[in-house]
Amino acid sequence: MIPADCWRSVQCVVFRLPAVKRAVPICRNLVRAWLDGQSIHDDDTRYPVLLVLSELFSNAIQYSASRHVTCRIWRSESLLHIEVHDRGGTPSVPRMRRPGQAQEHGRGLELVAKSSSRWGRRTEADNGCTVWAAIPLTTGVPSGLAP
Template sequence: MLPTTMHSAEVMVTARHIAGWPEERNSLVPADCWGSAQRVVLRMPALKRAVPVCRSLVRSWLDGQQIHDEDTRYLVLLVLSELFTNAIQYSAGPRVTCRIGKSENHLHIEVHDRGGTPSVPRMRRPGPSREHGRGLELVAKSSSQWGRRVEADHSCTVWAAVPLAIGVRHGAAP
């Protein structure tokens, strides 16, 4: 779970931003790529087209945090994509909120949806012939921890902690 005491930035992404992507990128990403924000909150429409936009914004945040290790970036973007896609697919809510933050040894990712369906995220083990159903299994394999919180109103937060690469200095000037 993300610590709440860290400096954060919030971005409200609209359907207009997504329709005009990538030209709209500069209106959302600050000049320092959130270099001073240890945490970023992205409020996005629950649209499949929002997934690559969310990944692009998180890439910019990783740049601002000077997290350049390709293995770490790959895992963060994989986990984010799986959680965001699940939130869109299994929620009836119009928006999804993504939070990503950095602690000393981990990047913490949370994806929150407003629910609207009684579906609860759970890991499945589909057979080899199945095309879908491996998202949370990928999240579990790509993170050191993951979990979920489901509220009485069926809103849901799924979170994961991705370890920062050992031996790679993050936040230091290149």
């Protein structure tokens, strides 16, 4: 496990993981450690960050032909920003669906939309896809770097 104080002064963290399902919890653990280093302990911020990250990372694995997925997270004054980039390789475009009650899948981007103040996607120069979200920091979360 990465100690939280390793990322205390790091305002932005970027990591690249294999595009496999077992990388999702690793991704969450890395972001948890970064949140700890940023002194963001409030569940009203942490829970949506980890949910959005999990959904975007899982979608990149499922709907792209990427061998790796790159995640980037940083904070501004009042928001946490998450970007998940894959290399594309499939004609699938991230879009919100309205699955029926009995369907088990298809709610990921709806959860992202409900958990963030805004989200979107962009096609990159490498023909890859970046899906991003901005999540409000709750009041009581320190805006400066941890001491």
